Amino acid sequence: MRFLSRRLVMPNDLNFAGSLFGGRILEWIDEEAYIYAACQLDAKSLVTKHIGAISFETSAYQGDVVEFGLGVKKVGRTSLTVTCVVRNKQTKQNICVADDIVFVHIDPATRTPEPHGKTQAELEDLKLETPE
Known part of the structure; x- marks a missing residue:
């Protein structure tokens, strides 16, 4: 799994308890996973x-930097399934796994x-060409 991007936890990302709001992290996961999938498939639709x-x-707190690890799990004819780890x-430490x-x-x-x-094979070859 490659950790490809990072975000800074800001005050407006926090819940009432002062930690990263779950809804915010899910929003980030959806966005980061979309970017990853679109890049893998070379498609934006x-x-x-x-x-x-x-x-x-x-939990994550204000000032923490979180990073997103993404990987292809399965390739279908019209779909792509990915896994995301936020740490x-x-x-x-893992904060969230989707x-x-x-x-x-x-x-x-x-x-x-x-x-x-x-195909799965094409995406596997792509992984080999990309430096860690």
């Missing part, structure tokens, strides 16, 4: 179909699913 198991493991940059995030490639005009044209 994707929609989020499903987000599976979500596990909150520890504290400094401590490396598994089975499914994106579907759609035709922009008809809004119906269409094949994205990538």
Whole structure:
């Protein structure tokens, strides 16, 4: 899993208890996973179909830098399933894990699913070409 981007936890990201609001982290996960999937498929006409198991493991607080690790889990004909791990940059503790995030490639005009044209093997080769 590659950790590709980071965010700073700001005051407006906090809940009443002073820790990172769960809804905010889910918003970030959806956005980061979309960017990752769009880059993997070289396509921007994707929609989020499903987000599976979500596990909150520890809290983040104002001033913490969180980083997003993403990886391809499964490649379908019209879909791509990714996993996202959010961790504290400094401590490396997992904050949240979102598994089975499914994106579907759609035709922009008809809004119906269409094949994205990538295979698991092509995405595996892409991983080998990308430096850690």
